[in-house]
Amino acid sequence: MIVSSSFSAPGSPSIPDAAPLSLCAREPHVPADRLVAEMVPPPRFGGARFDTYIPDPDQPSQTEAVRVLSAFAAGLDGADAGGTGGRRKLFGGFGGFGKAAKKAPSGPRGVYLDGGYGVGKTHLLASLWHATPAEPALKAFGTFVELTNLVGALGFQQTVATLSGHRLLCIDEFELDDPGDTVLVSSLLGKLVDAGVALAATSNTLPGRLGEGRFAAADFLREIQGLSAHFRALRIDGEDYRHRGLPEAPAPYADEQVTKAAQATEGASLDAFPQLLEHLARVHPSRYGALTDGVRAVCLTDVRPVPDQSTALRLVVLADRLYDREVPVLASGLPFDQLFGEEMLKGGYRKKYFRAISRLTALARDAKGLVEQD
Structure with a gap:
């Protein structure tokens, strides 16, 4: 199934679906002119100014x-x-x-x-x-x-x-x-x-x-x-300001809680984590932003350790795009700080992996309300 990048522009009203969206069902095409037009600060930093930066x-x-x-x-x-x-x-x-x-x-x-x-x-x-x-x-x-x-x-x-x-x-x-x-x-x-x-x-x-x-x-x-x-x-x-003085991230939820929250949240996607990792290998990382067009929350079941470094690097890019777009992530399975094995966290890409853990943890904190409102 080919889904055009014009499926839904970022920030546009989403169309209610009978079932949650699936990132695995999307293979967006991104024209070159969109890549150029989007070379501006992402939504999370659209209002960033020097006087809104709070130095430690x-x-x-x-x-x-x-x-x-x-x-x-x-x-x-x-x-x-x-x-x-x-x-x-x-x-x-x-x-x-x-x-x-x-x-x-x-x-x-x-x-x-x-x-x-x-x-x-x-x-x-x-x-x-x-x-x-x-x-x-x-x-x-x-x-x-x-x-x-x-x-x-x-x-x-x-x-x-x-x-x-x-x-x-x-x-x-x-x-x-x-x-x-x-x-x-x-x-x-x-x-x-x-x-x-x-x-x-x-x-x-x-x-x-x-x-x-x-x-x-x-x-x-x-x-x-x-x-x-x-x-x-x-x-x-x-120190990492995303967690400075904040409570710990929520523990992963049960599969049933994540599924129910996805069904109750307009514009939410629902995917099994292992299948999503496989799908990311079929989509070029330049399209990961378009992959999330119109998605208001990402719900994942069965989060488990990433099996290899190539997959881990693709997940890092997706985490960055979700963080840029302020898309909360609700998950079941293992907590995000267990995504990457000890060898990965000691290797040459360790700073990327720590950044991904930090950002996904922040997005998991943002997603708590999806379950609490259910």
Whole structure:
């Protein structure tokens, strides 16, 4: 069954079904123009601003990040939005954001927010996007996965042409998972920097250490160092704000409770977790956002440990899209902190898995009302 990405636009009223929706019944098609149009902060961060970020008073690096990024955004005011063939004047040389520039800087052309999961990096990145004085069409926001998917859909040269006229490119969850992505992104960002595009990115890994523990990073040291040269790293310390001072996540529910809640909730989906994992292998990760179009809650039965790393990485992408879209997740089976085995949590992708656990736990907390109202 082929379901068009126009099945239901995000945020549009859902049509009541006789039975819960099924993610496994969906194989959405996502046209390239939608990938470009959706390069804006996701719904969860649509209202993110610097003054809505609440720094932890015990972590001065968070307050400093707001100051630096605010100056970064202000420093982009009046930049040439492309089309002149010359470099733009960007934030007065990277040593001091916001100072008047007499010539284009020769050093790093962007800022790299590094820190653990849950310290508010995505909130800050979205705030930067909103604060940058440019029309939405002249600034882009997307995850690393969405950026590589855009290259796959448009081709390298067309992606360069599409983004070269932008004033700012924000890349969330910047992670290099294979050598091909390393070369691809290094080449893309080099072209965009040459065109005068300012860069901002978030990650759990400093740019000079990208790829460690995942592939033979030494074989691609030149490309990785080239990526690092584009950024000034800004460290943000702190605890996971999603669980700071909050009660523990609810324990998994019984299958019957999850099924009943799905049937009683308009726009809810209901799937067995093992079957959903199998289905994700048949849908490209670039379509996981469209997979959830019009879904107001995801209900899963029989949650169990993820069997292998490829499946685990696909689940991470789905968790990110659900979190971005603020879709609560109600589940039976094992709790989410038991999704990934000990070997996975000690491996090169461990930060991705911890982020997924954190986000799914937050969404499970959001779903408590589905059972309580039943």
